[in-house]
Amino acid sequence: MGPTPFPSVGTLRNWDRTLLERYKPFYMPLCDLCCLCTYGKCDLTAGKTGACGLTMEGQQSRIVMIACCIGASTHAAHARHMLDHLMEEFGADTPLDVALNTNVEAPHVRLVCGIKPKTIGDLEEALDYIETQIVQLVAAAHTGQEGDCIDFESKAFHAGMLDHVALEVADIIQISTLGLPKGDPEAPMAQVGYGTIDKEKPVIMCIGHNVLPSVDIIDYLMEKDLFDEVEIGGLCCTAHDMSRYNKRSKIVGPISWQLKFIKAGIPDLIVVDEQCIRTDVMVQAKEIGVPVLAASEKSCLGLPDRTNDPADEVIDDLVSGRTPGALIIDPRKVGEIAVKVAMAVRKKRGDKKLVELGELSELAAPCRTCVECVRACPNNLPVMDAMTAAKEGDYTLLAELNDLCVGCGRCESVCPVDIPIISMFTKASTKDLNEEVYPIRVGRGAIQDVEIREVGAPIVFGEIPGVVALVGCANYPAGVGDVADIAEEFLKRRFIAVTSGCSAMNIGMTKDEDGLNLYEKYPANFDAGGLVNVGSCVANSHITGAAIKIANIFAKRPLRGNYEEIADYIYNRVGAVGVAWGAMSQKAAAIAAGCWRLGIPVVVGPHGAKYRRMLLGDKDKEADWMAYNARDGEKVYTGPVPEHLFYAAETKEEAIVMISKLVMRPNDTNKGRAVKLTHYIDLYKKHYGAIPDDLHLYVRRLQDIPFTMKDEIVKILDEKGWKEDHIASPDPTLLDRMVRRRG
Amino acid sequence: MMSSKMKTGQTAEIAGPLSANIIPNAGVAASLISKAKRPLLVVGAESTKKETNDGDVIDTAIRAMNNKKLTVVATGHLVGEFRKRGVDSANSMSLFVLGKYLSEPDWKGFDGEGSYDLVAFIGYSYYVEWLVESGLKNFANKLRTVSLDRTYQPNAQWSLGWMPVPDWKETIETIVSSLEEEA
Numbered sequence: 018m019g020p021t022p023f024p025s026v027g028t029l030r031n032w033d034r035t036l037l038e039r040y041k042p043f044y045m046p047l048c049d050l051c052c053l054c055t056y057g058k059c060d061l062t063a064g065k066t067g068a069c070g071l072t073m074e075g076q077q078s079r080i081v082m083i084a085c086c087i088g089a090s091t092h093a094a095h096a097r098h099m100l101d102h103l104m105e106e107f108g109a110d111t112p113l114d115v116a117l118n119t120n121v122e123a124p125h126v127r128l129v130c131g132i133k134p135k136t137i138g139d140l141e142e143a144l145d146y147i148e149t150q151i152v153q154l155v156a157a158a159h160t161g162q163e164g165d166c167i168d169f170e171s172k173a174f175h176a177g178m179l180d181h182v183a184l185e186v187a188d189i190i191q192i193s194t195l196g197l198p199k200g201d202p203e204a205p206m207a208q209v210g211y212g213t214i215d216k217e218k219p220v221i222m223c224i225g226h227n228v229l230p231s232v233d234i235i236d237y238l239m240e241k242d243l244f245d246e247v248e249i250g251g252l253c254c255t256a257h258d259m260s261r262y263n264k265r266s267k268i269v270g271p272i273s274w275q276l277k278f279i280k281a282g283i284p285d286l287i288v289v290d291e292q293c294i295r296t297d298v299m300v301q302a303k304e305i306g307v308p309v310l311a312a313s314e315k316s317c318l319g320l321p322d323r324t325n326d327p328a329d330e331v332i333d334d335l336v337s338g339r340t341p342g343a344l345i346i347d348p349r350k351v352g353e354i355a356v357k358v359a360m361a362v363r364k365k366r367g368d369k370k371l372v373e374l375g376e377l378s379e380l381a382a383p384c385r386t387c388v389e390c391v392r393a394c395p396n397n398l399p400v401m402d403a404m405t406a407a408k409e410g411d412y413t414l415l416a417e418l419n420d421l422c423v424g425c426g427r428c429e430s431v432c433p434v435d436i437p438i439i440s441m442f443t444k445a446s447t448k449d450l451n452e453e454v455y456p457i458r459v460g461r462g463a464i465q466d467v468e469i470r471e472v473g474a475p476i477v478f479g480e481i482p483g484v485v486a487l488v489g490c491a492n493y494p495a496g497v498g499d500v501a502d503i504a505e506e507f508l509k510r511r512f513i514a515v516t517s518g519c520s521a522m523n524i525g526m527t528k529d530e531d532g533l534n535l536y537e538k539y540p541a542n543f544d545a546g547g548l549v550n551v552g553s554c555v556a557n558s559h560i561t562g563a564a565i566k567i568a569n570i571f572a573k574r575p576l577r578g579n580y581e582e583i584a585d586y587i588y589n590r591v592g593a594v595g596v597a598w599g600a601m602s603q604k605a606a607a608i609a610a611g612c613w614r615l616g617i618p619v620v621v622g623p624h625g626a627k628y629r630r631m632l633l634g635d636k637d638k639e640a641d642w643m644a645y646n647a648r649d650g651e652k653v654y655t656g657p658v659p660e661h662l663f664y665a666a667e668t669k670e671e672a673i674v675m676i677s678k679l680v681m682r683p684n685d686t687n688k689g690r691a692v693k694l695t696h697y698i699d700l701y702k703k704h705y706g707a708i709p710d711d712l713h714l715y716v717r718r719l720q721d722i723p724f725t726m727k728d729e730i731v732k733i734l735d736e737k738g739w740k741e742d743h744i745a746s747p748d749p750t751l752l753d754r755m756v757r758r759r760g
Numbered sequence: 761m762m763s764s765k766m767k768t769g770q771t772a773e774i775a776g777p778l779s780a781n782i783i784p785n786a787g788v789a790a791s792l793i794s795k796a797k798r799p800l801l802v803v804g805a806e807s808t809k810k811e812t813n814d815g816d817v818i819d820t821a822i823r824a825m826n827n828k829k830l831t832v833v834a835t836g837h838l839v840g841e842f843r844k845r846g847v848d849s850a851n852s853m854s855l856f857v858l859g860k861y862l863s864e865p866d867w868k869g870f871d872g873e874g875s876y877d878l879v880a881f882i883g884y885s886y887y888v889e890w891l892v893e894s895g896l897k898n899f900a901n902k903l904r905t906v907s908l909d910r911t912y913q914p915n916a917q918w919s920l921g922w923m924p925v926p927d928w929k930e931t932i933e934t935i936v937s938s939l940e941e942e943a
Contacts, residue, residue, distance in 0.1 A: 049776030667836035706843035
């Protein structure tokens with residue numbers, strides 16, 4: 018057992034502060050006020066303090082921590098629901114059976130809690146711990162508690178660490194009980210895209226993240242042999258887990274398609290579980306005349322609890338329209354009601370199912386060109402120009418905007434003449450949308466131990482140039498294509514690309530000239546050039562879990578209750594980078610924070626800067642980049658690798674170049690560093706039009722230089738006054754206690 | 761009542777208690793930059809999408825570089841655009857890294873001669889500029905910040921107001937011409 022099982026809020030503070038000493042926060046307040054207590058509002062602008070004494074840095078870091086706590090709580094609550102329900106259904110003694118060829122079934126639980134769970138019931142201890150810790154963290158945000166921004170940041174890291182344990186618990190329970198793929202690279206292919214749904218059939222649209230109600234619907238369809246008669250599709254992560262449960266369910270798309278899909282009138286029944294659902298879903302459903310089933314106590318939507326009412330009564334009330342929806346909190350009671358309601362509502366809607374908007378030019382005619390739609394749009398899309406063109410019968414721009422629209426609906430909500438803008442985007446693109454059907458490898462879950470054994474050495478020595486994890490939401494700055502472009506750039510270069518959530522859907526939504534998408538072009542094994550879809554948000558734990566398993570299985574570092582040592586190993590040796598190009602939620606913030614504490618850098622798109630602070634290194638300050646050589650205890654300069662811990666890029670090109678740089682680690686062999694530098698230099702030249710001007714900070718000795726570029730680079734290094742071995746190649750560690758022998 | 765010029769580029773991005781002064785005309789903007797000892801022009805990733813009388817914002821920034829007092833830095837990967845157009849003297853840095861450096865009093869700038877006393881931004885997505893200027897407003901409050909984009913940026917110290925595209929093009933033309941004359 019390591020030194021830190023079940024760490025409290027302060028146990029890993031020194032490790033956090035070590036990282037935060039290198040990666041100092043740069044805050045960009047979204048709000049200059051604090052309005053959390055009755056002393057306020059307090060103006061904290063430019064050095065002022067609040068009535069409680071809190072500074073702007075303190076307030077910003079406090080908000081960061083609160084966001085991470087919301088994210089971690091959400092995943093923990095999701096895991097708790099899974100655990101309670103599936104223990105009741107399958108029994109607490111159900112063995113954990115997570116992945117083929119795998120002994121380390123729960124790397125996060127083992128690392129953080131120090132326990133070695135054997136059954137799903139054993140995970141209760143981990144959840145109890147998480148829930149206790151989150152209470153401690155939220156308490157720190159109270160007026161007159163924590164005041165130091167770095168300590169708030171440390172607490173945000175703590176929330177992130179808890180979050181990954183919760184993610185893991187949620188996913189390994191459902192894998193063990195529901196028969197989801199067990200780390201299988203040959204997991205089946207399913208369908209993703211707007212055009213996957215046969216609109217003529219009754220359509221059940223499941224939205225959210227908790228698959229249990231959808232499982233009951235699928236079971237009912239199977240039991241009654243109705244799968245060919247009823248379409249079941251999902252939006253957001255529920256869709257991933259439905260496809261993991263049964264590949265015949267359809268993945269319609271990411272969160273950004275929710276509003277568009279509903280407004281088109283395609284669903285005959287909407288089933289919402291939890292997280293990332295439209296809170297105005299009742300309003301949207303009413304517009305198209307379909308009922309809603311809410312299936313989580315966390316999102317009751319004002320609906321009556323009909324869980325214990327006879328199914329036929331609930332069905333009758335919903336089909337007749339006497340009630341707009343029902344709350345059914347027992348997932349095992351959802352299936353029959355959902356299927357029967359969808360079939361009856363479909364019949365009732367008849368030919369008038371799809372929303373007929375009328376002529377687009379007529380819909381655009383009332384536009385006053387007030388610009389409010391442009392101002393409301395998160396991406397300032399030229400909605401007004403599209404309306405002006407549409408008035409003249411030119412719908413080209415409307416169709417183009419559909420690809421760029423993140424589907425938030427703010428434009429419609431501000432339009433003074435109630436133009437149905439989102440629906441107009443969709444209608445202008447209907448032909449293309451209906452043809453959008455792509456294959457997607459269903460989420461395979463964990464990375465097998467045997468795969469870790471095979472790639473551990475080439476990753477740690479740098480010969481596989483890096484692991485790029487494309488995860489998170491769909492709040493993209495310039496459409497869905499960017500995330501596929503980023504993925505393919507690194508797949509072609511033989512990185513390992515791992516993906517989950519909305520990003521995993523969007524990665525599949527681009528075809529090449531031969532009509533193939535990335536899931537068809539690249540294998541799904543965790544190896545160089547592999548594209549690994551792990552699954553939904555909760556499956557993100559397998560990505561960081563793989564990094565943990567490299568430290569444990571390949572390097573044989575003790576795992577249980579040994580957080581600092583494992584994180585130190587990952588930070589110094591495993592060239593992994595998280596990329597959340599469309600990060601939107603508090604859950605995404607918590608997932609990122611879990612990466613930071615493990616020493617894994619995260620790159621976000623420009624909207625990610627709204628998390629209001631970056632964690633940035635200063636590559637020119639040598640004193641910031643000192644590490645111990647574990648062989649003799651000497652403190653040596655290792656160069657600025659990885660340069661940043663949390664970084665927002667303005668453009669995908671900037672992100673691509675930064676990712677190629679952030680995979681460098683102090684432990685890279687000469688060959689490994691040369692491979693990584695080859696990609697960094699090549700990509701920098703491609704997008705920045707020159708050789709990078711900071712190579713002297715990354716070339717440690719001549720053997721690090723890519724062979725084909727040697728003369729050119731040596732000349733540049735000479736101009737910079739570079740000296741061989743000024744940057745050391747130690748057995749690197751940031752932990753004094755890891756020094757094996759003092760010199 | 762808020763002047764129409766103070767209308768922010770995005771609905772919810774309203775100012776805090778401290779908000780930008782409106783630059784009343786192009787002459788004032790040019791004068792602000794001219795009076796600075798070490799001005800820095802920061803050129804953003806949207807620059808190729810914003811038309812000016814010269815072509816786009818990159819072309820205009822290249823013209824502004826005739827004023828030797830002015831240092832130019834491109835953020836994102838936009839320095840590649842300067843290089844494609846035969847200009848190698850533009851600096852390159854990530855926007856948020858630049859924000860962090862500008863908030864550090866001991867930063868030595870791109871030439872090692874010290875930091876800057878005025879920073880002007882152009883060519884940005886509205887929210888991206890809003891954010892970095894918020895960081896500077898709060899943590900580099902001795903630095904004079906100027907927004908030259910087309911919509912009011914409340915977190916700058918000085919900002920152009922909301923204006924139609926043709927007016928903005930003329931405003932930028934006047935500012936850059938003035939900087940060229942000074943050179």
